[in-house]
Amino acid sequence: QKEVEQNSGPLSVPEGAIASLNCTYSDRGSQSFFWYRQYSGKSPELIMSIYSNGDKEDGRFTAQLNKASQYVSLLIRDSQPSDSATYLCAVNNFNKFYFGSGTKLNVKP
């Protein structure tokens, strides 16, 4: 079992729709959770951090954390073609990091 699991996709959504990206993790001791965006040929870019149960909103992005279910999600509202990228979920348990394999998102104009 992998430490962090993501559906590889691709996830295709029309422009203006909500994109929902999901991630599950196996270590119940995980303390912090992150979403990265990676454009093709570029390095991962941190877009959201979440540390406690519930929702955290930043612009068009909302991260959701449910530690009981060991589940993290990222919602992207009003999806734009420029959001087309691979989204990596990462978890941290006191400096032991685990990255998921990423979900490829395609936003169609």
Next chain:
Amino acid sequence: SAVISQKPSRDICQRGTSLTIQCQVDSQVTMMFWYRQQPGQSLTLIATANQGSEATYESGFVIDKFPISRPNLTFSTLTVSNMSPEDSSIYLCSATLTGGGLQPQHFGDGTRLSIL
């Protein structure tokens, strides 16, 4: 956030040679890491660079092939030794900043390496 400078950004090398990649962070750093990423694949952790001591390598990676230095808190190097075409990949440096054990990693722009 932090600015992580990595160089070279790309190189084309001959089989059997070695290349050293440099990583410099502009902020106070706790941990530094080196990753490899094949095209279309996810990140693979090579090692954690430890200041003033030997790096901690992941399974499948050895010091003779990937020697790593970290002489101070904000600088590290990764050498890819005796390169073969299988070493063609993107190599990424990352770092976590001071501020507790729950900080995210920030990545450099990567080094795109091609071996002929």
